[in-house]
Amino acid sequence: MRVVLFCHSLLSDWNHGNAHFLRGVCAELRERGHAVQVYEPHDAWSLANLVQEHGRAPLEGFARAYPGLASTRYAMPGLTTAASLGDPQPPTPLDLHQALDGADLVLVHEWNEHELVRRIGEHRRRNPHYKLLFHDTHHRSVTEPQAMAAYDLRHYDGVLAFGRVIQALYEEKGWARQAWTWHEAADTRVFHPLPGEPREGDLVWIGNWGDDERSAELDEFLLQPVHALGLRARVHGVRYPAHAKRALAEAGIDYAGWLPNYEAPRVFARHAVTVHVPRRPYVRALPGIPTIRMFEALACGIPLVSAPWNDAEGLFTPGEDFLVATDGTRMREHLRAVLNDPALAASLAEHGRRTILARHSCAHRVDELLAIHASLRTTATKTSLETQASP
Incomplete structure (x- = not known):
């Protein structure tokens, strides 16, 4: 099967957590013999x-960590020149007919321009040989509904x-004809225990500041407990x-x-x-959705x-x-217990x-994705047969 993905970036995870999951999905599809572009x-x-x-050294690190994964960096009107990122080659002009020729499944992530999303949809209307899915992994459907409603998914x-x-x-x-729940997950080829590493500290938290969406929570569930317990801690x-x-x-x-x-x-x-401190919009309006770093840490x-969040979908x-701290006091107690009780930690x-x-x-x-694709193909085949059989 040929799978085509349009995303903000596969190469960079700088303030772009969606790259984590997309890399894992692409690697899994490739491992199963599917062609991925x-x-x-x-x-x-x-x-x-x-x-x-x-600099460009992180791109070399990405290539080593994910052998075989790559992306075509395309140009559309209004984009910068190749020299702006120090590229030796100019970007590739985007030709949707060429990009989607022979595709079986096309995924379009929601961090794409509205115009590109619309153009891909129009291409699908004229070329129904592939299945086309929009991928939403953000809280904007709640916090910025106008922006999400503006995507043309007809x-x-x-x-x-x-x-x-x-x-x-x-x-x-009514933003789309149908939808499925497709949680993020960990790429276990990359995320797994590494026994024998030297101990450098007590606690580590990996996460971006988040535009003040969790500043109070970080203070209560990370800064204050670390200070009170005198822990050796690091934040990335x-x-x-x-x-x-x-x-x-x-x-x-x-830091x-x-x-x-x-x-x-x-x-x-x-x-x-480590700790899990979800952003406020997820806790208040989007129960059941943890950050991908929780999957990766586990x-x-x-x-x-973890700071409080409602596991409404029974993921864990x-x-x-993991332990759940209802407030800063419980966070201190839980951290102390984990650090002092090897059996509990294990x-x-x-x-x-x-x-x-x-x-x-x-x-x-990927199992879920392929099942969705198969169901769409089955439905399309059934509809075609019924149309042919009708008088």
């Missing part, structure tokens, strides 16, 4: 910021939503304003900047515990303590896969990893 805009802001801050076969509440929104508002992430960096320093936390996602397993292995076998077993690590391996790997999600 990825397209991303040449001036993707994630890649531009990554190259500006760290000619899409449906939407892959990373939580039931988002699936329901598409169905209730981007877009931390000056006041956030000062707050980390005052709490005794080492270590951006971390390539494929290096997270080694960092987890060198610390004793896959790496590190004990995890709270209390066994139990959480083992149970959490077993859950990922049983239900939440990218292999599971």
Whole structure:
């Protein structure tokens, strides 16, 4: 099968967590023998910021971590020139007829321009040989409904939503003809335990500041507990304003900047515990949707303590896969317990990893994707036969 993906970026995960899951899905599809072609805009802001801050070395690291994965960086009117990112070659002009020729399944991620989404839909209307799905992995359907309603999905076969509440929104508002829940997951080829790594600290948290969507939560569930317990702690992430960096320093936390996602397993292995601090929109309006870093941390076998969130879809077993802290006081108590009780830490690590391996790997999600594709093909075949049989 030939699969084509349009996304913001596969090459860069700088402030772009969607790249984590998409990389895992593409790698899994390739491993199963499917042909995968990825397209991303040449001036993707994630890649531009990554190259500006760290040069092109991270792209070489990506190639080593994900052998065989690549993307075609295309140009459309209004995009920057190749020289802006130090590219030796100019970007490829996007020709949808060429890109989609022979495709069986096309996925269009929601961090694409509205015009591109519309143009792909129009191409699908004229060329019905492939199935076309829109992939929504953000809270904008709740926080920016006008922006999401503006996507023209009339000619899409449906939407892959990373939580039931988002699936329901598409169905209730009539934004798409149908929708399925398709949670993110961990790429267990990359995210797994690394025994034998030297211990560098007690706690690590990997996450971006998040435009003040969780600043109060980070203070209550990360900064204050670390300071109160005197832990050796490290934070990785981007877009931390000056006041956030000062707050980390005052709490005794080492701010270590951006971390390539494929290096997270080694960092987890060198610390004793991590935390999950979801953004406010997910807690308040989108129950049942954890961040992908929760899947990845559990896959790496590190004990995890989470700030409150409602596991409305029963993805995990709270209390066994991870501990839940209802407030800052409980976070301190849980962290102290995990750090001082090796049996508890081992139990959480083992149970959490077993859950990922049983239900939440990218292999599971590809199984789901292929089943959806098969159902669409079956429905199309049945409709065609019924049409032919009608008088």
